[in-house]
Amino acid sequence: MSTAVIHTPAEGAAEPRTTYLNAGHTLKSWLLTLDHKRIGILYLLGVSFFFLIGGIYATLIRLELLTPQGDLVTAQTYNKLFTQHGIMMTFFFLIPSIPAVFGNFLLPIMIGAKDVAFPRLNLLSWYIYMTGALFASYAMFAGGVDTGWTFYPPYSTNYANTYVIATGLGIFIVGFSSILTGLNFIVTIHTMRAPGMTWYRLPLFVWAQYATSLIQVLGTPVLAITLLLVALERTVGVGIFDPRLGGDPVLFQHLFWFYSHPAVYIMVLPAMGVVSEIIATFSRKPIFGYKFVAFSSLAIAVFGFLVWGHHMFTSSQSVYAGMIFSLISYAVAIPSAIKVFNWTATMYRGSISYDSPMLYAMGFIGLFLIGGLTGLFLAALGLDVHVHDTYFVVAHFHYVMVGGSLLAYLGAMHYWWPKMTGRLYPEGWARFAALVVFVGFNLTFFPQFILGYLGMPRRYYTYVPEFQLLHVLSSVGASILAVGLILPAIYLLWSLKRGPIAPADPWMATGLEWRTSSPPPPENFERTPVVTWNAYEFRSKEETEVIGPMGKPDVSERK
Amino acid sequence: MAQSEATAQHSVVHHPALAHHFENLEQQREASTLGMWIFLITEIMFFGGLFLAYSIYRSWYPQVFAEASHHLDIVLGGINTVVLITSSLTMALAVYYSQVGNQRKLILFLVLTLLLGLTFLGIKVVEYSHKFHDGLIPGVHFRYDGPNPQQAQIFFWLYFAMTGLHALHMIIGAGILSFLIYFAWRGRYSPEYHSPVEVSGLYWHFVDIVWIFLFPLLYLVGFHVKG
Numbered sequence: 197m198s199t200a201v202i203h204t205p206a207e208g209a210a211e212p213r214t215t216y217l218n219a220g221h222t223l224k225s226w227l228l229t230l231d232h233k234r235i236g237i238l239y240l241l242g243v244s245f246f247f248l249i250g251g252i253y254a255t256l257i258r259l260e261l262l263t264p265q266g267d268l269v270t271a272q273t274y275n276k277l278f279t280q281h282g283i284m285m286t287f288f289f290l291i292p293s294i295p296a297v298f299g300n301f302l303l304p305i306m307i308g309a310k311d312v313a314f315p316r317l318n319l320l321s322w323y324i325y326m327t328g329a330l331f332a333s334y335a336m337f338a339g340g341v342d343t344g345w346t347f348y349p350p351y352s353t354n355y356a357n358t359y360v361i362a363t364g365l366g367i368f369i370v371g372f373s374s375i376l377t378g379l380n381f382i383v384t385i386h387t388m389r390a391p392g393m394t395w396y397r398l399p400l401f402v403w404a405q406y407a408t409s410l411i412q413v414l415g416t417p418v419l420a421i422t423l424l425l426v427a428l429e430r431t432v433g434v435g436i437f438d439p440r441l442g443g444d445p446v447l448f449q450h451l452f453w454f455y456s457h458p459a460v461y462i463m464v465l466p467a468m469g470v471v472s473e474i475i476a477t478f479s480r481k482p483i484f485g486y487k488f489v490a491f492s493s494l495a496i497a498v499f500g501f502l503v504w505g506h507h508m509f510t511s512s513q514s515v516y517a518g519m520i521f522s523l524i525s526y527a528v529a530i531p532s533a534i535k536v537f538n539w540t541a542t543m544y545r546g547s548i549s550y551d552s553p554m555l556y557a558m559g560f561i562g563l564f565l566i567g568g569l570t571g572l573f574l575a576a577l578g579l580d581v582h583v584h585d586t587y588f589v590v591a592h593f594h595y596v597m598v599g600g601s602l603l604a605y606l607g608a609m610h611y612w613w614p615k616m617t618g619r620l621y622p623e624g625w626a627r628f629a630a631l632v633v634f635v636g637f638n639l640t641f642f643p644q645f646i647l648g649y650l651g652m653p654r655r656y657y658t659y660v661p662e663f664q665l666l667h668v669l670s671s672v673g674a675s676i677l678a679v680g681l682i683l684p685a686i687y688l689l690w691s692l693k694r695g696p697i698a699p700a701d702p703w704m705a706t707g708l709e710w711r712t713s714s715p716p717p718p719e720n721f722e723r724t725p726v727v728t729w730n731a732y733e734f735r736s737k738e739e740t741e742v743i744g745p746m747g748k749p750d751v752s753e754r755k
Numbered sequence: 756m757a758q759s760e761a762t763a764q765h766s767v768v769h770h771p772a773l774a775h776h777f778e779n780l781e782q783q784r785e786a787s788t789l790g791m792w793i794f795l796i797t798e799i800m801f802f803g804g805l806f807l808a809y810s811i812y813r814s815w816y817p818q819v820f821a822e823a824s825h826h827l828d829i830v831l832g833g834i835n836t837v838v839l840i841t842s843s844l845t846m847a848l849a850v851y852y853s854q855v856g857n858q859r860k861l862i863l864f865l866v867l868t869l870l871l872g873l874t875f876l877g878i879k880v881v882e883y884s885h886k887f888h889d890g891l892i893p894g895v896h897f898r899y900d901g902p903n904p905q906q907a908q909i910f911f912w913l914y915f916a917m918t919g920l921h922a923l924h925m926i927i928g929a930g931i932l933s934f935l936i937y938f939a940w941r942g943r944y945s946p947e948y949h950s951p952v953e954v955s956g957l958y959w960h961f962v963d964i965v966w967i968f969l970f971p972l973l974y975l976v977g978f979h980v981k982g
């Protein structure tokens with residue numbers, strides 16, 4: 197592993213440096229903080245909690261599916277389990293995960309700003325997130341909801357006897373935190389860049405966040421109004437989605453997927469940004485085709501809004517609409533493929549080191565490839581009629597969401613952990629855990645492709661005995677995956693106290709975040725940095741003249 | 756973006772309204788204006804869901820919508836349209852006087868805008884209570900003697916959802932105006948620092964524009980399609 201070349205042990209050992217972590221110790225200094233880094237940490241706590249809850253649901257689901265009969269839970273409980281699992285994982289974990297944790301922490305530092313443009317809104321967004329989470333948790337403890345995370349009427353509006361409104365309200369509220377984050381990032385990127393930080397010098401993570409924010413800002417309000425309509429329909433029964441009263445349930449599907457397809461890119465674009473950072477750093481090469489990768493993020497954001505109908509091939513949507521949606525869905529794969537090609541080209545002849553973040557990033561590329569290609573199978577109108585609502589779809593989206601986004605989230609966690617905490621974690625354990633996650637993940641979800649192709653429908657708690665072997669494999673894989681996820685939780689927490697002190701730049705990386713100390717001071721840099729280099733300009737020691745006297749420098753240590 | 760001269764300037768003039776993380780007031784103003792524009796885009800998408808539902812059901816049931824829209828009060832709606840357009844004018848003047856630093860006129864036009872906004876809301880209350888008396892509130896007590904009462908109910912449903920959401924924005928706008936009036940009275944705004952007034956102006960105009968769409972779509976359908 198590449199260790200820091202030069203790390204000046206803090207000159208005044210007697211007088212400890214002020215960092216964002218020790219700038220205040222009271223609970224109030226955390227709960228009322230306006231520092232984007234602390235808000236990132238607050239989000240980290242929130243999303244980790246809901247990831248745990250979502251994981252518990254997943255465990256129960258996989259346990260039930262060990263046998264063909266329903267012997268652990270009733271059908272009704274099972275419906276609640278997969279619904280709560282989906283809601284917790286999408287709305288309360290995956291959507292906020294990378295943007296709200298790493299975006300918040302890193303984006304201002306990466307562009308050389310002191311904070312995001314609207315620090316108060318940023319803090320507000322966390323409180324909104326927690327309020328939404330409160331409603332959803334209330335619903336969860338009061339009895340749960342069983343409509344599926346998709347809330348299709350007429351079941352959700354007329355028949356479901358569960359806590360649809362409270363959950364919907366929770367998601368409605370949490371949407372505003374997503375909107376605020378997106379709004380904040382767009383304005384921050386436009387107006388807060390340090391001198392010399394031109395658009396084409398931005399790290400690709402920032403470009404990806406920008407594209408994500410566009411989707412958050414444009415899509416989330418539509419979800420909000422849709423959920424509001426469901427709640428009204430349920431309470432007052434006005435008939436907007438009710439054919440008996442002249443309404444149309446398919447309108448709901450259009451509105452829902454108009455948000456929820458772009459939302460899958462809210463989940464995967466930031467992950468792609470993370471992967472670009474990691475691949476460049478650990479190949480020690482600038483990203484191949486920087487502008488292509490940057491603009492492919494924007495292209496995904498734009499095209500992502502035009503393909504929602506591929507979730508509705510089997511609804512009453514017109515066949516011609518279906519054909520067009522199918523074609524555009526193929527088009528949206530092009531920018532994703534561009535990224536994969538460019539990452540591969542970056543690694544080609546790079547000087548690759550296999551540190552744990554890189555293992556996650558490479559895992560991402562492989563698994564996202566499978567997830568994306570099976571997405572194309574599904575986007576083929578004829579084939580989808582066969583596999584729609586089967587485990588094939590379940591496997592597809594877990595390949596992109598877990599194999600893609602979650603792996604990138606873990607990669608980001610390892611890559612920036614030294615920066616965020618000022619501590620190094622045990623690299624050997626980290627590599628081992630990455631391997632366990634990879635194996636466990638594939639064992640869990642690959643059999644589901646086969647299951648789905650053979651006709652196992654999703655959302656059923658019993659199945660024909662022929663499917664048992666594949667289901668057992670999947671459950672075994674899930675327990676391995678769980679081990680792979682618990683391991684980092686343990687050694688990362690351990691490193692907080694016992695880990696070696698991290699240097700400013702443990703990876704010899706290029707971004708501005710590595711040019712300030714670990715953990716950064718409250719204002720990120722002692723003085724506003726002036727950027728004179730491009731992103732991913734790996735240079736050896738002659739960097740010295742530009743930034744500081746001590747080789748790989750720490751701008752904030754330079755007075 | 757923040758240039759190096761700006762950095763230098765930073766230490767020289769430090770306006771009390773300048774937040775710590777901005778280099779200068781210009782950057783701060785740019786950020787808040789852009790922020791408001793983006794917020795307004797989210798608002799368009801939010802209202803967009805309802806406009807979509809409106810378009811679909813109106814194209815499915817044109818006759819019923821035309822019929823039902825005759826139950827709305829064009830005179831009151833028309834007066835409200837004039838009231839709102841006038842309030843946009845007074846708001847624009849308020850922004851202008853904040854830019855040139857005329858505090859008395861700024862307060863005057865903010866107060867006028869607020870009064871016009873409240874007038875709008877008052878008239879809306881009168882209209883809603885008429886609908887209530889006529890039994891036109893969708894739900895279990897909905898009474899409608901024309902043909903296709905269920906489809907008409909969708910019309911009224913959209914009417915209440917869209918104008919209700921709009922009224923909610925007006926109420927928020929009135930709250931914002933009260934704040935502005937208070938701070939203007941305290942003398943906080945100056946030609947160097949008036950972005951709150953400017954940004955609130957954007958919001959106010961947006962809310963007006965929504966009404967400019969709502970009025971013909973809801974009140975004037977009957978004139979398009981002969982019922």
Ligand code: HEM
Nearest residue numbers: 460463464506507529568571572574575584585593596597
């Ligand atoms: C390469 C681009 C992609 C294409 C062409 C694609 C295509 C599709 C299609 C056609 C379906 C509907 C299948 C059905 O219900 O019959 C689907 C479902 C789904 N996809 Fe993708 N997909 C792509 C990428 C992604 C990504 C990146 C994510 C998430 C990060 C994602 C998440 C999902 C989810 C969650 C569902 C299931 C929704 C549900 O019914 O519950 N997809 N995808």
Ligand SMILES: [Cu+2]
Nearest residue numbers: 457504506507
């Ligand atoms: Cu989709």
